[in-house]
Every structure is written in C-alpha cells, then in structure tokens.
Amino acid sequence: MQPEVRARRQALGFVVLTLLVAAIYEAAIVRAGGLRAVPALVTISLMWVPMKVSFALRLAGRESFADVGWRRGPWRGLALAYALPAACAAFTYGAAALTGGVWFAPPEHLAGHPAPIKLWLADAALEATLVVAVGMVPAFGEEVGWRGYLLPRLLRGRVAAPLLLSGAVWGLYHLPLIVWGDYATSSQPWLSAALFMATIVPAGVVFGWLRLATGSIWPCVLAHSAHNAFYQAVFDPWFTGPLEPFLAGEAGLFSCAAYSAVALWLQRTGRLTRALAANRTPGPAPGRG
Numbered sequence: 001m002q003p004e005v006r007a008r009r010q011a012l013g014f015v016v017l018t019l020l021v022a023a024i025y026e027a028a029i030v031r032a033g034g035l036r037a038v039p040a041l042v043t044i045s046l047m048w049v050p051m052k053v054s055f056a057l058r059l060a061g062r063e064s065f066a067d068v069g070w071r072r073g074p075w076r077g078l079a080l081a082y083a084l085p086a087a088c089a090a091f092t093y094g095a096a097a098l099t100g101g102v103w104f105a106p107p108e109h110l111a112g113h114p115a116p117i118k119l120w121l122a123d124a125a126l127e128a129t130l131v132v133a134v135g136m137v138p139a140f141g142e143e144v145g146w147r148g149y150l151l152p153r154l155l156r157g158r159v160a161a162p163l164l165l166s167g168a169v170w171g172l173y174h175l176p177l178i179v180w181g182d183y184a185t186s187s188q189p190w191l192s193a194a195l196f197m198a199t200i201v202p203a204g205v206v207f208g209w210l211r212l213a214t215g216s217i218w219p220c221v222l223a224h225s226a227h228n229a230f231y232q233a234v235f236d237p238w239f240t241g242p243l244e245p246f247l248a249g250e251a252g253l254f255s256c257a258a259y260s261a262v263a264l265w266l267q268r269t270g271r272l273t274r275a276l277a278a279n280r281t282p283g284p285a286p287g288r289g
Contacts, residue, residue, distance in 0.1 A: 003156065004156065004157050004158055005157070006157075007153045007154075007156035007157035008153070008157035008159060010057065010061070010063075010153045010157075011150055011153040011154050011157060011159070013057060014050075014053060014054060014057055014145070014149055014150055014153070015150065015169050017053045017056075017057070018049055018050050018053045018145060018169075018173065019169075019172060019173060021049050021052075021053060022046060022049045022050075022173050022176075023176060025042070025045070025046040025049065026046070026176040026177050026180075026181065027176070028042075029042065029043075029046070029177065029181060030176070030177070030180045030181045034177075034181050034182035034183075035177065035181065035182055035183055036182060043138070044137065044138045044141070047138040047139070047141045047142050048138065048140075048141030048142075049141070049145070050141060050142050050144065050145020050146055050149070050150075050173070051140070051141040051142070051144040051145050051148075052141070053145060054144060054145045054148065054149035054150075057149070058149075067148075067152045068144060068148035068149070068217055069147075069148060069211060069214075069215055069216045069217040069218075070216075070217065071215060071216050071218075072216060072218055073214035073215060073216025073218055073219055074214055077210060077213065077214035077216065077219040078218065078219050078222055080210065080219070081210055081218075081219035081220070081222040081223035081226065082132070082222055082223070082226050084206060084223065084262060085223055085226040085227035085230055085231075086128070086226060086230050087258075088227075088230075088255065088258035088259055088262065089227070089230035089231050089234065089235055089255075089258075090230075090235075091254065091257075091258045092231070092235070092247075092248050092249075092252060092254040092255045092257075092258050093235045093239055093248050093254075095247075095254040095257070096239070096241075096243070096244065096247040096248040096252065096254050097239070099243065099247060101241050101242060101243030101244070101247055102239055102240070102241035102243055102244045102247055102248050103239065103240065103241050104116075104117075104120075104238060104239055105238065105239065105240045105241075106119065106120070106238060107237050107238065120238050123234075123238075124234045127229050127230075127233040127234045128229060128230065128234055131229045131233050132222070132225050132226050132229045133225075135224075135225035135226075135228050135229055136221050136222060136224075136225040139221050139222075139224035139225040139228065140221050142170075142224060143207075143217055143220040143221045143224055144217060146166055146169070146170050146204070146207075146220075147166070147207060147208060147210075147211040147217060147220045148211075148217045148220075150166050150169065151163070151166045151208055151211060151212075152279075154166060155276075155279050155280055158280065162208070162276075163204060163205040163208040163209065163272070163276075164201055164204070164205060166204055166208055167200055167201040167202070167203065167204020167205055167207075167208070168197070168200075168201055168204070170200055170204050171196060171197040171200035171201060171204070172197075174196065174200070175193050175196075175197075178192055178193045178196055178251065179193050184196055184249060184250040184251040185245070185251070186245030186246065186251070187245070188246075191246070192245060192246075192251045193251075195246065195251040195252060195253065195256060196250060196251035198256040199250060199251060199252070199255045199256040199259055200250075202256070202259040202260040202262070202263040203227070203259040205259075205263040205266070205272070206223070206259060206262050206263055206266065207220050207223055207224065208220075209263075209266050209271065209272055209275055210223055212275035212276065212278070212279045213271065213275045227250075231249060231250050231255070232250070235248070236248075236249055
C-alpha cells in the first residue's frame with residue numbers, strides 16, 4: 001500500500017474511533033447532568049480518549065511512537081505556547097468589556113469584597129501558574145492524539161489544509177457537550193457551537209504550527225492548558241453580562257477574532273508555509289521525533 005494512502009486511512013480510522021469513543025463518554029456525562037455533575041477523573045478520562053485511541057492504533061498497526069514529538073523543543077516555543085493563549089484571552093475579555101455587554105464582576109461568594117481587583121489579580125497569579133501546570137495532565141491526552149498522531153498522518157497523506165482539518169476534528173469532539181451539555185454553552189447552544197467551531201479551528205492552526213515549528217508536542221500541551229486556564233479560570237469567573245457567552249469565553253466572537261488574527265499573522269509572515277514545507281517530507285515520521 002502506498003504510504004500516502006496508508007496515512008490517510010490511519011487518520012480516518014483515528015477520527016472515527018476517537019469521535020465514537022468520546023461520544024459514549026459525552027452521552028454518559030450529559031445523562032449525569034453535565035461536566036459539573038461528574039468526578040474530575042471522568043473529565044480527564046474523556047480528554048485522554050484521543051491519546052488512548054492513538055496508542056491503540058499504533059500498537060495494532062505496529063507503528064512507531066517516534067513522530068509524537070517527545071523532545072522538549074526550544075524554550076522560545078514553550079514561551080510562545082504560554083503567551084499566545086494568554087494574550088488571546090486578555091484581548092477577548094478586554095474587547096468584550098469595551099462593548100458594554102460584558103463587565104468585571106467578582107464571583108457571587110466574593111461580592112462586596114473591599115478590594116476586588118487585588119483579589120482577582122492574586123487569584124489570576126495562582127490560576128496562571130499552578131492551574132496551568134496541573135492542567136497539562138489532561139491536556140496531554142488530547143494533544144498526543146490531535147497533534148501527535150492525527151496531524152502527522154494528515155501531512156504524510158498529503159491531505160489538503162491539514163491544520164484546518166485537524167482543528168475542525170478537535171472542535172467536533174467538543175460539540176456534544178456544547179449542544180446538549182454544559183461546556184462553553186449558552187441559552188442558544190447551537191449558536192455557541194458555531195462560535196466555538198469558529199474559534200477552535202484557527203486555534204488548531206496556531207497549536208498545529210507550534211507542533212510543526214518546534215518538532216515537539218510539549219508546546220501544544222502547554223498552550224492547551226494555558227488556553228483552558230486563562231479562559232476558564234483567570235477571566236470567565238470574574239466577568240459577566242448578557243453578551244458574555246457570545247462575545248467572550250471559549251465560544252465568543254472576540255476569541256474567534258483573537259485566534260484568527262494570530263493564524264493570519266502566521267500565514268502572512270510565512271511561518272505557516274515554512275513549517276508545513278519542512279514537515280511535508282516523505283517517510284514514516286514527519287517532523288522531528
């Protein structure tokens with residue numbers, strides 16, 4: 001079998017199996033009442049589905065684990081992996097607040113605190129460090145699947161727009177919990193799902209570029225954890241407003257604009273083109289192992 005055809009079949013098999021297994025988890029979570037109603041270990045196990053499926057396929061097909069990208073990669077890549085999601089989240093909530101439809105408001109149990117800004121900054125420092133570090137554990141499971149297995153096979157199979165496609169699959173994996181559950185949703189779950197897809201696809205381009213430019217999965221893991229920490233913990237609990245679900249958060253108009261701007265910058269500066277060209281090489285392991 002031609003290597004390109006084999007790589008496409010591997011990618012397709014991974015996508016189908018990952019979405020099916022994830023759907024079983026997500027159906028159970030929805031029946032239980034949502035992510036807030038299930039133990040954290042269930043959420044972590046769901047986030048590890050892409051990795052578990054990729055490992056099973058590697059073992060079944062006697063594939064090497066080398067193209068995951070186990071090396072640390074350059075420190076500059078790790079710095080960018082942390083800074084880009086943080087900047088996107090800060091822009092998202094700053095721009096949303098300027099519209100007047102979103103505003104700063106301490107969580108209900110902290111209402112009336114005499115120094116809410118200082119309290120938020122102290123909390124943000126904790127979330128931006130400890131929570132990012134802890135969050136790398138569940139993020140690892142997703143990234144080993146999306147950027148450690150799927151993306152290299154899309155490249156090896158010479159599939160068109162591999163970064164966009166891998167980002168779209170990443171988004172589809174989340175949709176059941178948005179439409180029928182309590183993840184990044186709103187009173188209009190289908191609108192939230194559309195906005196989430198519009199955000200996650202360019203985010204997938206950015207994360208995919210990190211993988212290709214550094215040859216390492218670790219910047220992707222760090223970026224994924226930083227994204228979750230800054231959006232879900234640093235900003236979301238401290239901002240509210242009638243338009244918050246549609247302008248801010250992970251499924252907001254300004255989060256889409258932020259990641260789209262970064263992806264466009266990578267494209268306009270030639271960084272995407274160079275990274276793709278360097279990794280579209282024949283052989284069993286695109287990118288640095």
